[in-house]
Amino acid sequence: MSQIELSYEDAKQNIIEEIKKRQFMVLATSEKDRVYARTMGFIPDGLSVFFIMRPATRKYGQIAANPNVAVADGNLQIEGVARSSGHPFAERNTRIMEIWKEMNPRLYESAAKIYPRQPERELFEVVPRRIALYKNPVFHDVSEPYWHILYVNE
Template sequence: MMCHINDGLTIMFSTNKNSQKVKQIGKNPNVALAIGNLKIEAAAELSGHPSSHPFFLEEYPGKFPHLGKIYSSTPDDLLIIAKPIKISFYKFTGRPCEDVLEIENKRAYRIELN
């Protein structure tokens, strides 16, 4: 679970720099984020302390006022920026299917699932 903000399709979140998540991203920047029927495959980048990113500092407290500036003021926090490569949405339109958006290829299509 994470609290994130978006800049367009780009996803930003912070976590402790010693977390398992950071160790895994350091070894392999290819990540998948999933919620419900939505899956986002992205390339993640470890981007330094959240206080070094003005957009994050401005937008995060507005979306998460209960967290406010807690995370951006914690010295062990690290900002992660995930840039989507492929977005998939599973749905049922009389038959199961998957709508796919390939960001880099600027391609959208539907796959019928059996």
């Protein structure tokens, strides 16, 4: 595999474009010495992704005990820390909900009817620490396979 030099900003922009394409990804959490993974809906915003869940779930307890998570889809993996941002329809989350509404109006409208009556729902942000994106000539318009690996500082 050859080495391709990209500036941090170019690599970051490439990764943001890939993240924008994803609405569903796999969220991996851990508990004791086991790893759990499940497909979930995500809302992309820059290098971060957001998801919604209720406290009465196994993944909620796992994240409360260990907020280090991974999110993956195909050739993209995001390692980061999951942080609650409160109720999805809280005022501070308006911009994220607008992104979701634009991405998936049908799902957003359904949630907009139900979630206000469910105060326990929480919006979580995966604050990225490391993002890896693999590009391969078989699936992408590139001449050589390569990795974008981005280390993100808060």
